[in-house]
Every structure is written in structure tokens, then in C-alpha cells.
Amino acid sequence: MRAGCTAPWSDLIVSSADNRTSICCMFLGKASDTFDSGNRVRPLRELWHAPELQAVRRLQSGGEPTPGCAACVHSIEAPPSRREPYFDFSSQGRLSERQQANLDLARQEAAAGSLTPESLPLRYLLYFGWFCNLSCIICNQLPNRDQMPATLPDDLFEQWRDHFAAAIMIDCIGGEPFTIPPAIAFMRKFVADSDLAGVRLRITSNGTLLHKHLDWLRRKERISFNISIDSIGDGYEHVRAGGKWAQVRDNLLAACEIARAERPEWTVSTNALLTRSGVPFLPEFARFHVESGIPTFFQALKPDRGNEEVLYREDILSFPHLLDDLPDWENCFKQAIAIFETSGQPEAAKGLRDYFDRIRRTRAEPRRNLDPFGRLLGAAEGVDGILGLVVGSVGKEKDAGIRTSPPVVEGGMAGFTSADPDFGLGLRLNFRGGVPNGGIVGIRLSWPATLPPDIRRCHAIFYDFPPFLLLSWTEYRRGDERVVDMVICDTTAARTDVSMVLTMMNARINTRNALPHRLEVWTTDD
Numbered sequence: 473m474r475a476g477c478t479a480p481w482s483d484l485i486v487s488s489a490d491n492r493t494s495i496c497c498m499f500l501g502k503a504s505d506t507f508d509s510g511n512r513v514r515p516l517r518e519l520w521h522a523p524e525l526q527a528v529r530r531l532q533s534g535g536e537p538t539p540g541c542a543a544c545v546h547s548i549e550a551p552p553s554r555r556e557p558y559f560d561f562s563s564q565g566r567l568s569e570r571q572q573a574n575l576d577l578a579r580q581e582a583a584a585g586s587l588t589p590e591s592l593p594l595r596y597l598l599y600f601g602w603f604c605n606l607s608c609i610i611c612n613q614l615p616n617r618d619q620m621p622a623t624l625p626d627d628l629f630e631q632w633r634d635h636f637a638a639a640i641m642i643d644c645i646g647g648e649p650f651t652i653p654p655a656i657a658f659m660r661k662f663v664a665d666s667d668l669a670g671v672r673l674r675i676t677s678n679g680t681l682l683h684k685h686l687d688w689l690r691r692k693e694r695i696s697f698n699i700s701i702d703s704i705g706d707g708y709e710h711v712r713a714g715g716k717w718a719q720v721r722d723n724l725l726a727a728c729e730i731a732r733a734e735r736p737e738w739t740v741s742t743n744a745l746l747t748r749s750g751v752p753f754l755p756e757f758a759r760f761h762v763e764s765g766i767p768t769f770f771q772a773l774k775p776d777r778g779n780e781e782v783l784y785r786e787d788i789l790s791f792p793h794l795l796d797d798l799p800d801w802e803n804c805f806k807q808a809i810a811i812f813e814t815s816g817q818p819e820a821a822k823g824l825r826d827y828f829d830r831i832r833r834t835r836a837e838p839r840r841n842l843d844p845f846g847r848l849l850g851a852a853e854g855v856d857g858i859l860g861l862v863v864g865s866v867g868k869e870k871d872a873g874i875r876t877s878p879p880v881v882e883g884g885m886a887g888f889t890s891a892d893p894d895f896g897l898g899l900r901l902n903f904r905g906g907v908p909n910g911g912i913v914g915i916r917l918s919w920p921a922t923l924p925p926d927i928r929r930c931h932a933i934f935y936d937f938p939p940f941l942l943l944s945w946t947e948y949r950r951g952d953e954r955v956v957d958m959v960i961c962d963t964t965a966a967r968t969d970v971s972m973v974l975t976m977m978n979a980r981i982n983t984r985n986a987l988p989h990r991l992e993v994w995t996t997d998d
Contacts, residue, residue, distance in 0.1 A: 475532075475533075475534075475548070475583070476531070476532035476533065476534065476546075476547055476548025476549075477496075477532045477541065477544070477546040477547050477548065477558045478532075478557075478558050478559045478561070478582050479495045479496045479528075479532075479546065479558050479559065480495045480525060480528045480529040480532055480582075481529070481578050481581055481582035481586070481589055481591065482558070482559040482561075482578060482582070482593070482594045482595055483495050483496060483559070483593060483594070483595045483596075483597065484519065484520060484593040484595070484596050484597070485497055485499075485597045485599070486506055486513070486519070486596065486597070486598050486599065486624065487506060487599035488506060488507075488599060488600060488601050488622045488623050488624045489599065489601055489602040489613070489616075489617075489620035489621070489622055489623075489647075490616075490620055491505050491506050491507055491622065492504075492505070492506060493505070493506045493514075493519050493522070493525075494524070494525070494528075495525055495528055496544075496546075497597065498544050498546075499528070499540045499541060499544075500539070500540045500541075500543070501524075501527075501528070501538055501539040501540020501541070502524050502527075502538075502539070502540070503524050504519055504522035504523075504524045504525060506519070506624075507622070511622075513624065513625065513628055513631065515631075516592070516593075516631075516632050516635050520589070520592070520593065521588045526587040526588065528540065528541065529585065529586070529587050529589075530585075530587060531547075531548065531549075532547070532548050532585075533585030534548060534585070535585070537549075546558040559594075559595075561575060561578065561579040561582070562579075564594075564640055566670075567640070567670065568637075568670045570637055570638050571637075571638060571639070571640060571670060571671070573638075574591050574592055574594065574638035574639075575594060575640070577589075577590060577591040578591035578592075578594055592635050592638045592639065593635075593639060594639055594640045594641070595639065595640060595641045595642075595643065596636070596639060596641070596642045596643065597643045597645060598624055598628070598642065598643065598644055598645065598658075599624070599645045599646070600623050600624045600644060600645065600646055600647070600649055600652045600654060600655035600658070601621070601622065601623035601624070601646060601647050601652045601654075601655070602616070602617045602620055602621075602646065602647040603617070603621075603623070603646060603647045603648065603651050603652050604617070604646055604647040604648040604651055604678070605648055605651050605678075605680060605681070605714065606648065606678055606680065606712050606713060606714040606715050607713045607714055608678075608702070608711060608712045608713060608715075609710075609711055609713060609749075609782055609786070610702070610711060610745055610747055610773055610779070610782055610783075610786055611779070612773075612774045612775065612776035612779050613647065613776075614778070614779065615776070615777065615778020615779050615893070616776075616777070616778055616893055617647070619893055619981070623652055623654050623655075624654060624655070624658075625654055626653075626654040626655075626657035626658045626661070628658060629658050629661045629662060633665070633668075636662075636668055636671055637667060637668060637671065639671050640671065640672060641671065641672040641673075641674050641696075642662065642671060642672070642673055642674065643674040643675075643676060643698075644658065644659055644673070644674070644675050644676070645676040646676075646677075648677060648678050648680070648681070649675060649676070649677060650677060650681040650682070650684070650685060651681070656685075659673065659675070659689075660688060662692075663688060663689060663691055663692040664691070669692075669693055669694075670693075670694070671694070672694040672695070672696060673692055673694065673695050673696070674695070674696040674697075674698060675695065675696070675697055675698065676698045676700065677697065677698070677699055677700070678699065678700055678701075678712065678715065678720070679697075679699040679700075679701065679720045679723050679724060680715050680716070680719060680720055680723070682697070682699075682723040682726075682727065683719070683722070683723050683726060686726060686727065686730065690730055690734060690735065692735075693735065693737055694737045694738070695735070695737075695738050695739075696738070696739045696740075696741070697727050697738070697739070697740045697741070698741055698742075698743060699720070699723075699724060699740070699741070699742045699743075700742070700743050700744075700745075701720060701742050701743075701744060702744045702745050702747065702750055703744065703747075703749070703750040703753045703757060704717055704721070704753060704756055704757050704760050705717050705753060705756060706753070707749060707750050707752065707753035707756075707757075708720070708753075710749050711745075711747060711749050711750060721760075724740060724742070724764065724766060725764060727740045728740050728764060728765065728766065740766055741766060741767045741768060741769070742761070742766060742767075742768045743768065743769050743770070743771055744757065744768060744769075744770050744771070745770075745771050745772070745773050746770050746771065746772060746773070746788060746789060746827055747773065747786040747787075747788070748785070748786050748787075748788050748794045748795065748798070749786060751788065751795065751798055751801050751804050751805070752798065752800070752801075752804060753804075754804045754805060754807070754808035754824075755804060755807040755808050755811060757808065758807070758808040758809075758811035758812050758820070759811055761812075761817065761820070762811055762812065762815035762816070762817060767817060767819070767820065768817070768820050769819065769820060769823055770820070770823045770824055770827060772787075772789050772827075773786065773787045773789070773790075777893060777894050777977070778893060778931075780931060780933045780977070781931055781932075781933075781945075781947075784945035784947075785945075785947075788831060789827060789830060789831060789834075790942075791943075791944055791945065792831045792834045792835045792840070793835075793840065793943075793944045793946075795831070795835075802828075802832075805824065805828040806828075808824055809821050809824050809825050809828065812824065839910075839912060839943065839961050840943060840944075842910075842912050842959075842996055843996065843997075844909075844912045844913055844914035844959055844994050844995055844996050845914045845916070845957065845994045846994065846995065846996045846997025847994065847995050847996065847997050848992060848993070848994055849908070849913075849993045849994060849995055850992075850993050851990060851991065851992045851993070852990070852991045853989070853990045853991075854989065854990075855881050855884070855885070855886045855989075857990075857991075858886055858899070858987050858988060858989065858990075858991060859879055859886050859987075861899040861900060861901070861991065862879060862897050862898065862899060863898050863899070863900040863973070864897075864898050865895065865896065865897050865898065866894065866895070866896045866898065866975060866977075867890070867892045867894040867895035867896060867978070868892050868894055868895070879897065879987070882984070883924075884989075885920075885986050885987065885989055886986075886987045887927065887930070887984050887985050887986040887987055888930075888978075888984070888985050888987075889982065889983065889984050889985065890978050890981065890982075890985075891981050891982050892978065892981070893978055893981050894977075894978070895977070895978045896930075896931075896933070896975045896976055896977035896978060897930075897975070897976045897987070898973045898974070898975055898976075899973065899974045899975075899976060899991065900971050900972070900973050901915075901971065901972050901973075901974070901993060902969065902970075902971045903969065903970050903971070903972075904969050905967060905968070905969065906962065906965065906966045906967045906968060906969070906970055907962040907965065907966075907970060908995045909995050909996045910965055911961055911962035911963065911964070911965035911966075912943075912959065912960075912961050912962075912995070912996065913959075913960050913961075913962075913993060913994065913995055914957060914958070914959055914960075914993070914994035914995070915934075915957070915958040915959075915960060915974065915991065915992070915993060915994075916955060916956070916957050916958075916990075916991070916992040916993075916994060917932050917955065917956045917957075917958075917974075917988040917990070917991055917992075918953045918954070918955050918956075918988055918989060918990040918991075918992075919953065919954045919955075919986060919988050919989060920952065920953065920954070920989070921949055921951075921952050921953055921954045922952075923986060926983065926984060927983070927984045927985075927986050928979040928980050928983050928984070928985055928986065929954065929979060929985070929986055930976040930977060930978065930979050930985035930986060930987060931976070931977040931978070931979050932945075932956045932958070932974065932976060932977075932988070933974070933975045933976075933977050934958055934960060934972075934974055934975070935975060938963070939962055939963045939964040939966070940960055940961065940962055940963070940972050941960070941961045941963055942958060942959070942960055943959040943960065943961050944957075944958070944959040945957070945958050945959075946958075956988075958974070960972065976988075
């Protein structure tokens, strides 16, 4: 049997807001429903043996393929030279007899490729809901928070308590768990249960409210605090809108002090999404962590419906041109890497260096340094011109209860209104004989700079699909217009007729979304 990722035998991700249970937060395929038809959390064995989870186990055992894992370095689909292990069954510290037995059985069943394992999950990641006290600009949950109010119930503790005793770790996540009453109630029960003393409680939090809960948390022997901060100081307060760095800093240091003085099995760590806004603060970020002895790690931004345009402005891994107006960006990376390397945090240094090298490689690609806005190839203008490009819609507008109006014209502009956050209209552009000049094309979309307060500019999105790749997305004001420039590459530079589709997505539900009043197609100046 070929061996792939071990997540399907070690982890269970139970999410309430999007009614989704899977084996990994990076999994993009079909997942099982968390709730049954009566809005109750389904029994653990039913979720653990769901057909959707079995399909992933079959894939990672070298069997029948299923979508959702292909882009992951842990998957069996990754080249052996790039594949990374996911879970280490052999090194989990001091365990109870039941924990050890469950770990041993999970190891055996992973090796055998069992589709319906008798072992129980070793790690539970419980997403209690998406409520939060911050509005972080890069949060992939934020756009849909109001439409997804469901939470896991606190009596999940009683329902699954016996199962938890065989686990190594339970991770409570939000949103922000300390703003979700069922999450707080669940954690209080967990902390107070002496039979679960050996099971680690991991809390993924923004850290802003931790000071209000440390007194009762300190009764738990094993806690790991995973605090998402993304930057520090002014950088933190820009990215994590509504948060105060001084309070988060004090909370981190207070938890570290309890760990040193009372709870040697507590751990405190942070994580940071790599953003353009955070780059100038990287050296200061590194100094804080080495001086406080808090380990950290870096992550790539995660796209989701509603936050695409934020990523276009902040995701320096996918769009490294965003660093063009930060002349000292390379020095910021180098300083931070050196601080981590010389102060005992080699993993943070390696993670940051890997991202730094990736950015430099991407920026050096010749296609990234072409200006396609040299010669106008054609344009569609006005209501008739734009609506003439519409070829269909995406979303769930046909589902019961979803209301969507067709594109209508008001005030001389075309637009749509939908209760479906995933609704959008596709604009198709046809290129006879292929995309010119090596496959690089510039798309310019224009709206009036000022719209009435009850109208939003629709989100202008290009979803990558072979053979097309979005190289850059830039928004700016020009006179009385708001302009979005996209640079798109046909990676095959095919010489045959080809089409690409831009998607004008819903910016706010039940609000009129204005389509652009002009679309231009450009190429390099010969």
C-alpha cells in the first residue's frame, strides 16, 4: 500500500458555521455535514466514518482519487521530493493507558489504510462559531460571519466526553472562542474534569480577552495557547482592526509567566499570516518573540468567497508586485530572519526564509515584469457593451429561499441584487488566435468613483483556472473613475482561439451591485 497523509486517521475538524466536518483545515473537497436534519451535532462515529472521510482515506492509502487534497504538500499526490509528513505517531509525550492504546491503534489502522477505523480521533479541532470581537482585514471568515451564525453547543462536552478521554488534544477555535458562550462553557467543563487531565486543551485565539479567563484556566495542567497576531505594534492594530497591541502583549507575557512559575506543561505560541502590511514590522516582530521566548510561525493567506480583493491587496506570495512601493522590504525580511536564526528560533527563521526565497523567485519571472497596458486591443462600454459580455452566473441562486434579480439597468448602470453571497456574473472575453504577445493581457475595469450609498461596486474577481493565471490586481482612482487593473497570463500561450472569464461577484447581499461601465483589453506596446 502506498502511504500518503495521515490526517484522515489522526484529526477531525468539526465546524459549525459552515456545517462542515472534515479531516484537515486545508482540505478543499466535499465534506460531511456537522449537523443532522434536527440541527443536532451528529454522533462522533457517524462523522468519523462518513463517506466523505472514507474517500480521503482511500485516496491517501493509494486508492481511488477524490478532489480536495491535490494542492497540499502532505498529500500522496505531492511529488515525493516535496512531500512533508503530517502527524508523528511516535512522539506524543506522556500519555494515559487509554491514550496510548488509541494512538497505537490509529498508527496500525493508518498503515493498513482502514476506511472505517476503530480508533478514535487523536486531535479534535472544534470550530465553535465565527463570532469575533475583531474585524481583521485579512480574515477569511469575516465576509460571511453575519450569514453563518450557527455554533457548536456546549453540551457537546457531555455527548463526546468519553471519546475525548482517548484523545491527545482538543483545540477550541472560533471566530474568537472567548466571545462565544458555548465555547467558554465547554472549556470550563473540560478544565474542571479530572478524568481529562491528561488531554491537552489547545486554544486558538486572538488573545485580546485572555486576561479575563486566566484564573480558571490555570487549573488545567496541559494547555497550549495558539495566539494569532500577524504583526505587532502599529502593524498589529492595522491588520487586526479593533485590537490593541498593548493588551495582547500583556496577555501573552502573563500566560508565559504562569507557564514558568506554575504550569510547566503550558505552551504559548503565536502565528502570523504573511501580509504586505506586516512586512515593515518583521524585524520588530522577531525581536519581540526572541526576547519573550515565545515561538512563532508564518502562514500564507487563505482565499475564501468575499475576501478575494483583500488578498489582491495583501497577499505578497501570490502577488509580489505589492512590494514595489516598499523599497526596504528585502532588508526587513533579512533582519527578521537573522534575529530568529541567532536567537534560538530556527523554525521561524526557516519558514520566513522559505517565503522570502519564494517571493524573490516569483518576482524574477519575466512575465511578472511586463507592462501589458501599452496598446488598447478593444473595449466594451456602457450598459449594452457590458451586458453583451455576460455569459452566465455562479452561486446558489437556484436554491430554495435565495432571491436574485437578473441584471437590470438603473441610473444608466447595469447591476444585480442577490441574497446569495456566492452569486456572481461571468464576463467572457474571446481571443481569436490566442492571447497576443506571449499570452500576457491587461484588463481594465472602470466604475464611477462615487456611487450612491445604497449601491456597491461588485467585487471584480479572476479565479485562476488552467491555463490562465492572475499575475496582479491593482485598484486606484483616476479622475472621476475607480479603476481595477488585472494582468492575466495564458501559461500555454496557445495559438488557437481561447476564452477567459472574469467574475463580477456579490459585494454585499441584498444590496445593488454595480457592474463596471467600461471594460478595456490591453496588450504590450510592440
